[in-house]
Amino acid sequence: MQDSSRPVTGYPVQNLNDYAPTPPTTGYSYARVNPNGHPYYSTPPPQNPHPTFLRRLLVAVAVFLIIFGAILFIIWLVLRPQLPDFSIQSLSLSNFSAANQRVNATWNAQIQVSNPNKKLSVSYGEVVSSIFHKDYFLSETRIGPFVQGTRSAGAVGASYSLVDSFVDGKVVDAMNEERSGGEMKFNLKVIADVAFQYGGWRGRRRFLTVWCDDVAVTASSGKMTGGPKKCSVY
Known part of the structure; x- marks a missing residue:
């Protein structure tokens, strides 16, 4: 006689509440595979905040530069800064001698400086002036600092000298050739620290x-010819 309390082989066992048993879980999540064969997960990766911050920083810098440029342009429109004007009023040469690559000479120049600005004064700090024969440097001097008011003009003096100084032979020959022709030409340069x-x-x-x-x-006289001469300023 068969024992009715034993379960019949081949039939699922039901629990006491007549519910199907819950499938076992392992607690692990598995990656799915995309069509290219690479695994991916259903949860998207977190976004990197750095690109957003960088974009905002670039926008802020661009806005700042635009505003700053607009302010400078408005200031320029209001003040209209112009470079000062320079001209040589007089130049004299004395005690000139050039032989055996040794030169003695003294130059005295009067330089007129004009400030054409209506609203801006010009402050001159360190001012250095040099004299050349063509592009050959001969001597330099320093001019004291000064301030020039709006729409004003004034003259500053500059003296240059050579005392038994060595000068390249080609330059000595060129100066003597000019002297024999009755006229000598020189170039003057000024470098100024201004505001x-x-x-x-x-x-x-x-x-x-x-x-x-x-x-x-x-x-013959060592005096400047041709009247005042305007200089280039840059």
Whole structure:
């Protein structure tokens, strides 16, 4: 006789509440495979915040530069800064001698400086002036600092000298040749540390370069010929 309390082989066992048994879980999640054979997960990876921050920083910098440029443009429109004007009023040469590559000479120049600005004064710091024969350096001197008001002009003096100084033979020959022709030409250069001022405001300092070329003096008297000569300023 068969024992009715034993389960019949081949039939699923039901629990006491007549519910199908819950399939076992292992607690692990498995990656699915995409069509290219690479595994991927259903949860998207977290986004990197750095690109967003960088974009915002670049936008902020661009906005700042635009605003700053607009302010500078408005200031320029209001003040309209212009470079000063330079001209050689006089140049004299005395005690000149050149032989055996030794030169003695004294130059005295009067340089007129004009400030064309209506609202800006100009402050001159260190000013250095040099004299050349063509592009050959001969001597230099320093001019003291000064301040020039709006729409004003004034003259500054500069003296250069050579005392038994060595000069390249080709330059000596060229100067003597010019002297025998009755007229000698020299170039003057000025480098100045300047700043524009408006009331209590002062702009950043910059270097101003002045070039006065072919300033002629007579060989007999050593006086400048042709009247005042305008210089290039940049």
